[in-house]
Amino acid sequence: MLIEMSKSTSGTQARTTTPTRRHDDAPDTADLFARLATLENGPEREAVRDQLVTAWLPMAHRIAGRFRDRGESVEDLRQVAALGLVKAIDRYAPERGAFESYAVPTITGEVKRHFRDRMWALRVPRRIQELRNKVRVARRELTQTPGSPEPSTADIAAHTGLTEDEVNSGLEALESFSTLSLDAELSGDQDGYSLADTLGTADSAYDVVIDRESAKESLRRLPERERAILYLRYFEDMTQSRIADRFGISQMHVSRLISRSCARVRAEALGQSSGDGRAAAA
Secondary structure, rough: OOOEEEEEOEEEEEEEHHHHHOOOOOOOOHHHHHHHHHHHOOOOHHHHHHHHHHHHHHHHHHHHHOOOOOOOHHHHHHHHHHHHHHHHHHHHHHHOHHHHHHHHHHHHHHHHHHHHHOOOOOOOOOOHHHHHHHHHHHHHOOOOOOOOOOOOHHHHHHHHEEEEEHHHHHHHOOOOOOOOOOOOEEEOOOOOHHHHHHOOOOOHHHHHHHHHHHHHHHHHHOOOHHHHHHHHHHHOOHHHHHHHHHHOOHHHHHHHHHHHHHHHHHHOOOOHHHHHHHHHHH
16 A cells, blocks of 8 residues: 545645556566557567567466366466467557556456367356356355365355256256266276166167057947957967958958058058048058
8 A cells, every 4th residue: 555645725635545456477568569569560570479478478377377177287278378368469459558457358268268169078058157157166265264064055056146956057067078978987887887888778669559559549440340350360360361261251352351451540540531541552
């Protein structure tokens, strides 16, 4: 704090002022930026630009360090921050004010975009990413005191103002940067089972059940003789000749009755008219 004395009509008053904070890694490069603004594209401009990048690179590395322990190596984060620094230098104009106040959000935004666009194996809605960030910050704040227990879902919800469902979504997203291969072996399993072995498969018997239920009403509407013939043929596995002998008709007639009955049932099951079904059978 600095204390300044100022005079007014009421006498001498003390006024406190807070100096503008500057980091140790914020060099004075106003002259270089002024010179850069006057140069056309070419070797000289590239050389001045490189000097600015070198001068401000420690600040970019400091910003990258804020994002450590989030599933990305520090070296990769520094490269992303350096890219953000280059963008800030190229877009900065001296009349905008101090370079640091412009560069910090530019570099920070570049690193955050890296996490949003590159680190997620699946495209996660922005809302879920925001919930993840709020939950992560809340967990860190709630465990700052040594010996603090792991905060519960209710604790995080009370700290952030989120609902417990939103907190659970954020907690799930904390572990969702990468996908797990279906061929990955289950941990602690000695039999070599993979995740794919735990997944169910489509049961073809369901199709049989659906077809049977679809045909049931149509079968009930068939004449009694046709129903009996279909039952003997498909449930008792009798030949057409034996069926013909039982009903005193020809085997050819039995064949026509079976074809006509099946076509009618099929047509009604598919929502078609029985007349269309008979035409198709013919």
